[in-house]
Amino acid sequence: xxxxxxxxxxxxxxxxxxxxxxxxxxxxxxxxxxxxxxxxxxxxxxxxxxxxxxxxxxxxxxxxxxxxxxxxxxxxxxxxxxxxxxxxxxxxxxxxxxxxxxxxxxxxxxxxxxxxxxxxxxxxxxxxxxxxxxxxxxxxxxxxxxxxxxxxxxxxxxxxxxxxxxxxxxxxxxxxxx
Amino acid sequence: xxxxxxxxxxxxxxxxxxxxxxxxxxxxxxxxxxxxxxxxxxxxxxxxxxxxxxxxxxxxxxxxxxxxxxxxxxxxxxxxxxxxxxxxxxxxxxxxxxxxxxxxxxxxxxxxxxxxxxxxxxxxxxxxxxxxxxxxxxxxxxxxxxxxxxxxxxxxxxxxxxxxxxxxxxxxxxxxxxxxxxxxxxxxxxxxxxxxxxxxxxxxxxxxxxxxxxxxxxxxxxxxxxxxxxxxxxxxxxxxxxxxxxxxxxxxxxxxxxxxxxxxxxxxxxxxxxxxxxxxxxxxxxxxxxxxxxxxxxxxxxxxxxxxxxxxxxxxxxxxxxxxxxxxxxxxxxxxxxxxxxxxxxxxxxxxxxxxxxxxxxxxxxxxxxxxxxxxxxxxxxxxxxxxxxxxxxxxxxxxxxxxxxxxxxxxxxxxxxxxxxxxxxxxxxxxxxxxxxxxxxxxxxxxxxxxxxxxxxxxxxxxxxxxxxxxxxxxxxxxxxxxxxxxxxxxxxxxxxxxxxxxxxxxxxxxxxxxxxxxxxxxxxxxxxxxxxxxxxxxxxxxxxxxxxxxxxxxxxxxxxxxxxxxxxxxxxxxxxxxxxxxxxxxxxxxxxxxxxxxxxxxxxxxxxxxxxxxxxxxxxxxxxxxxxxxxxxxxxxxxxxxxxxxxxxxxxxxxxxxxxxxxxxxxxxxxxxxxxxxxxxxxxxxxxxxxxxxxxxxxxxxxxxxxxxxxxxxxxxxxxxxxxxxxxxxxxxxxxxxxxxxxxxxxxxxxxxxxxxxxxxxxxxxxxxxxxxxxxxxxxxxxxxxxxxxxx
Numbered sequence: 001x002x003x004x005x006x007x008x009x010x011x012x013x014x015x016x017x018x019x020x021x022x023x024x025x026x027x028x029x030x031x032x033x034x035x036x037x038x039x040x041x042x043x044x045x046x047x048x049x050x051x052x053x054x055x056x057x058x059x060x061x062x063x064x065x066x067x068x069x070x071x072x073x074x075x076x077x078x079x080x081x082x083x084x085x086x087x088x089x090x091x092x093x094x095x096x097x098x099x100x101x102x103x104x105x106x107x108x109x110x111x112x113x114x115x116x117x118x119x120x121x122x123x124x125x126x127x128x129x130x131x132x133x134x135x136x137x138x139x140x141x142x143x144x145x146x147x148x149x150x151x152x153x154x155x156x157x158x159x160x161x162x163x164x165x166x167x168x169x170x171x172x173x174x175x176x177x178x
Numbered sequence: 179x180x181x182x183x184x185x186x187x188x189x190x191x192x193x194x195x196x197x198x199x200x201x202x203x204x205x206x207x208x209x210x211x212x213x214x215x216x217x218x219x220x221x222x223x224x225x226x227x228x229x230x231x232x233x234x235x236x237x238x239x240x241x242x243x244x245x246x247x248x249x250x251x252x253x254x255x256x257x258x259x260x261x262x263x264x265x266x267x268x269x270x271x272x273x274x275x276x277x278x279x280x281x282x283x284x285x286x287x288x289x290x291x292x293x294x295x296x297x298x299x300x301x302x303x304x305x306x307x308x309x310x311x312x313x314x315x316x317x318x319x320x321x322x323x324x325x326x327x328x329x330x331x332x333x334x335x336x337x338x339x340x341x342x343x344x345x346x347x348x349x350x351x352x353x354x355x356x357x358x359x360x361x362x363x364x365x366x367x368x369x370x371x372x373x374x375x376x377x378x379x380x381x382x383x384x385x386x387x388x389x390x391x392x393x394x395x396x397x398x399x400x401x402x403x404x405x406x407x408x409x410x411x412x413x414x415x416x417x418x419x420x421x422x423x424x425x426x427x428x429x430x431x432x433x434x435x436x437x438x439x440x441x442x443x444x445x446x447x448x449x450x451x452x453x454x455x456x457x458x459x460x461x462x463x464x465x466x467x468x469x470x471x472x473x474x475x476x477x478x479x480x481x482x483x484x485x486x487x488x489x490x491x492x493x494x495x496x497x498x499x500x501x502x503x504x505x506x507x508x509x510x511x512x513x514x515x516x517x518x519x520x521x522x523x524x525x526x527x528x529x530x531x532x533x534x535x536x537x538x539x540x541x542x543x544x545x546x547x548x549x550x551x552x553x554x555x556x557x558x559x560x561x562x563x564x565x566x567x568x569x570x571x572x573x574x575x576x577x578x579x580x581x582x583x584x585x586x587x588x589x590x591x592x593x594x595x596x597x598x599x600x601x602x603x604x605x606x607x608x609x610x611x612x613x614x615x616x617x618x619x620x621x622x623x624x625x626x627x628x629x630x631x632x633x634x635x636x637x638x639x640x641x642x643x644x645x646x647x648x649x650x651x652x653x654x655x656x657x658x659x660x661x662x663x664x665x666x667x668x669x670x671x672x673x674x675x676x677x678x679x680x681x682x683x684x685x686x687x688x689x690x691x692x693x694x695x696x697x698x699x700x701x702x703x704x705x706x707x708x709x710x711x712x713x714x715x716x717x718x719x720x721x722x723x724x725x726x727x728x729x730x731x732x733x734x735x736x737x738x739x740x741x742x743x744x745x746x747x748x749x750x751x752x753x754x755x756x757x758x759x760x761x762x763x764x765x766x767x768x769x770x771x772x773x774x775x776x777x778x779x780x781x782x783x784x785x786x787x788x789x790x791x792x793x794x795x796x797x798x799x800x801x802x803x804x805x806x807x808x809x810x811x812x813x814x815x816x817x818x819x820x821x822x823x824x825x826x827x828x829x830x831x832x833x834x835x836x837x838x839x840x841x842x843x844x845x846x847x848x849x850x851x852x853x854x855x856x857x858x859x860x861x862x863x864x865x866x867x868x869x870x871x872x873x874x875x876x877x878x879x880x881x882x883x884x885x886x887x888x889x890x891x892x893x894x895x896x897x898x899x900x901x902x903x904x905x906x907x908x909x910x911x912x913x914x915x916x917x918x919x920x921x922x923x924x925x926x927x928x929x930x931x932x933x934x935x936x937x938x939x940x941x942x943x944x945x946x947x948x949x950x951x952x953x954x955x956x957x958x959x960x961x962x963x964x965x966x967x968x969x970x971x972x
Contacts, residue, residue, distance in 0.1 A: 021241075021242055022242040022243070022253050022255035022256075023242075023255060048864055049864040049865035049867070049868065052865060052867065073902075074864065074868070075863065075864035075865040075867065075868040076865050076867030076868055076871075076901050076902055078902045078903055078904060079867075079901065079902055079903035080903075081903075082902075082903040082904055083903060090907055091902050091903075091904060091906075091907060092871070092875070092898065092902065092906045092907040092908055093907070094861055094862065094863050094864065094868055094872065095864060096236070096823070096828060096830060096861050096862045096863075097830055097857075097858065097861060099236070099238075100234070100236045100828075100830040100832065101832060101834070103236070104832060104835075106835070107832075107834070122864065123593075123691060123820050123864055124593055125591070125593070125820065125821065125823070125824070126691075126820035126821075126823055126862070126864050129238035129240070129823035129824065129826070130238060130823075132238050132239050132240070132242075133236065133237060133238040133239075135255075135256075136237075136239060136242070136255060136256050136257055136266055137237070137256075137257060137267070148593070159584075159588075161584060161587060161593075161595075162582075162584065162597075
């Protein structure tokens with residue numbers, strides 16, 4: 001279980017050229033992520049293409065689903081998830097399209113507007129642009145729980161690229177607290 | 179102006195020169211003119227707005243601030259307004275407009291260079307002859323500018339129009355103009371349409387003047403890849419996009435009878451055009467091969483022209499002792515202009531090292547200087563090639579400097595895990611993790627700029643995968659230029675009806691998110707399924723490097739015709755106009771739609787009927803932005819790889835908003851709500867799996883016949899099951915009647931329609947009796963252009 005403050009690396013922008021950000025993501029610990037999800041009225045987890053290369057992330061996404069968090073699978077991540085019993089809300093649309101939908105006030109999932117999106121398993125530069133769109137043009141809260149710190153998210157894990165096991169442990173801790 | 183007054187006679191004038199300028203000839207009435215002949219900046223605004231109502235712009239800012247003027251920097255975050263009053267969305271739309279202006283300017287300036295130079299060399303009466311199979315010689319120019327160019331001189335008129343429009347659109351990007359992002363988008367679409375005119379003019383001019391292949395499907399195969407050159411010969415490397423400057427090298431060597439004593443290989447689109455000029459030339463690879471080739475010490479001389487060339491060539495070449503000849507006025511590189519020097523003086527200055535490089539914008543002199551320099555440099559130092567490091571000890575010493583600080587990883591465009599590769603090599607001497615990086619590395623060199631220890635990371639990666647890099651060689655089929663009218667006659671109907679499930683146009687740069695072979699994996703999926711695949715530029719040369727288990731590239735496995743299951747390489751960047759031209763020709767040759775000044779009608783026809791999708795797996799340049807946006811205005815959707823997000827703007831429809839998806843039906847006179855096909859005009863994907871499925875779904879068009887829809891749905895459903903593990907979310911939206919359903923799955927799908935979507939099925943007849951957005955009507959004649967509806971309804 002991750003609990004000690006000193007285990008967390010400083011929040012560093014993965015792309016040091018990404019310097020002009022007016023509001024940076026708050027770097028958060030797993031317990032905070034779990035609380036944010038629990039407090040949300042209509043949260044979703046969106047999964048990306050990295051799941052096709054990293055089976056551990058598939059395992060994590062399945063556990064989120066089992067905890068009752070609806071899953072939107074993009075980039076082909078639906079395939080391993082469906083094989084493990086997940087029924088994604090969407091599997092055909094790209095993250096780009098899903099983000100366009102989320103930006104629309106009329107877009108509802110289970111009859112309600114989405115108020116919190118958790119992202120798992122994306123190419124960092126691809127996800128970064130989507131987080132930027134939601135940051136500027138919507139009031140949806142976003143949480144990035146990949147291994148890179150995402151300045152455009154509302155909340156993000158810090159940079160965990162040096163320690164994959166720590167990243168996995170943090171993901172497990174989020175799940176354990178849901 | 180001098181005016182003849184009463185009482186002054188010509189024979190009384192002394193020391194007066196009378197110049198007669200261009201004689202204005204009335205344009206031949208080859209076709210009645212449509213509503214938008216030589217359209218101005220707002221003439222197609224209504225069409226654009228209609229498109230953008232459906233395909234809403236999506237903005238993803240890279241930065242939250244605007245720094246364009248001195249009132250700034252302005253914080254525009256959360257769509258705030260800046261000092262000039264512009265909000266974030268509009269600022270991003272302006273930025274995309276500027277990017278499209280840059281792209282359009284690049285191709286159009288290229289065209290201007292070529293046309294002026296070629297008129298000087300060949301005269302303005304040189305006929306536009308693209309071979310016996312091509313009568314519609316300039317479909318884009320005919321449609322937009324309204325002329326049917328017969329000679330090189332005629333191209334100037336179209337060029338003049340494009341240049342005028344680019345300037346007008348760029349003007350709109352000045353502080354204090356547009357207030358609406360939609361109107362900026364309209365301008366981006368406009369200037370990108372001009373881009374396609376510029377590209378078409380450039381390629382037509384070089385085809386007719388340089389004798390490039392004229393729509394020939396079975397052009398020669400040329401060697402492609404890092405390991406293609408015989409290092410026992412002097413190597414001349416050309417890099418850039420305008421072959422005008424390097425063509426004389428081949429002419430000179432041919433005249434001297436020495437072409438076989440040299441190796442001539444190119445990087446980026448100049449390579450394509452060199453091989454179109456003479457198939458003894460070879461293709462090293464795309465822009466990402468510049469540092470690979472230079473740091474390997476392969477060139478004995480390097481000739482640069484314009485666009486997509488590194489901005490540090492003088493530095494990179496001089497470190498390797500490679501003389502540089504810069505030729506284009508777009509990239510003089512701080513080098514001395516030696517246009518007025520004797521050839522011998524220039525050669526001496528370069529070979530002796532007195533000058534690292536020269537600026538020589540005189541093509542004929544380049545033709546002579548480059549071989550002479552290459553020969554001398556080669557003779558002096560024959561054994562320096564292929565040396566990223568002098569030896570393994572030097573390589574190991576370089577690797578040992580790494581502290582795994584991660585600076586390189588955070589800076590790398592792909593966030594490649596260089597740290598892990600270095601660590602493994604340090605601990606065990608195993609370079610395999612570093613070697614894998616080469617497959618994805620852009621060799622941009624940003625990592626080296628970030629590295630606090632000054633490690634030559636690019637060299638380390640290249641050396642680690644040297645054997646594979648060296649053996650990554652294959653064959654590219656030389657760019658053929660236009661699509662034949664006869665080919666269009668053959669495939670026009672099956673494309674419009676849907677029996678040929680789609681045309682996939684893989685064009686653009688190489689900022690791939692994955693290994694290079696991914697482009698081949700994606701395209702082969704469609705070739706096997708009998709789609710038409712068209713390619714150009716860097717995509718086309720990457721395809722030529724990747725071989726299958728039998729050592730064959732796609733060009734050796736699939737024919738070069740514009741037909742089902744074939745792969746067509748049209749050529750360089752400017753050859754992309756032949757792809758938009760082919761879509762236009764389908765409307766014209768198959769459907770007999772008039773072209774002249776009739777842009778909206780043609781684009782509307784393509785949007786509703788021609789299942790063509792652009793695909794840029796690794797978009798990188800401004801030119802890629804304008805090429806894609808130009809396709810969008812023509813009604814062709816484009817799928818881009820994940821780096822395409824950084825253009826900041828996309829056009830994405832909302833299929834769940836039923837009121838957005840309608841057409842006029844000319845047959846019934848009714849407004850008909852339709853399936854959302856295609857549902858996006860510009861969209862980015864993250865993985866190759868996603869690219870494949872998106873491309874298949876975006877080929878669906880409202881006009882598909884039942885047979886055509888059935889074929890398209892079959893592929894879409896099969897690909898979704900294969901790569902997504904299930905039926906697509908939206909397959910039912912595309913079903914109009916039971917005849918649209920894939921034959922093998924009909925019963926299963928009917929059951930799903932009934933149980934999951936509440937459709938009514940007559941099980942006895944196995945017919946759908948209620949549920950679809952609309953029923954199938956063989957005479958359905960869709961349009962979203964009010965004027966087209968009114969005209970054909972009469």
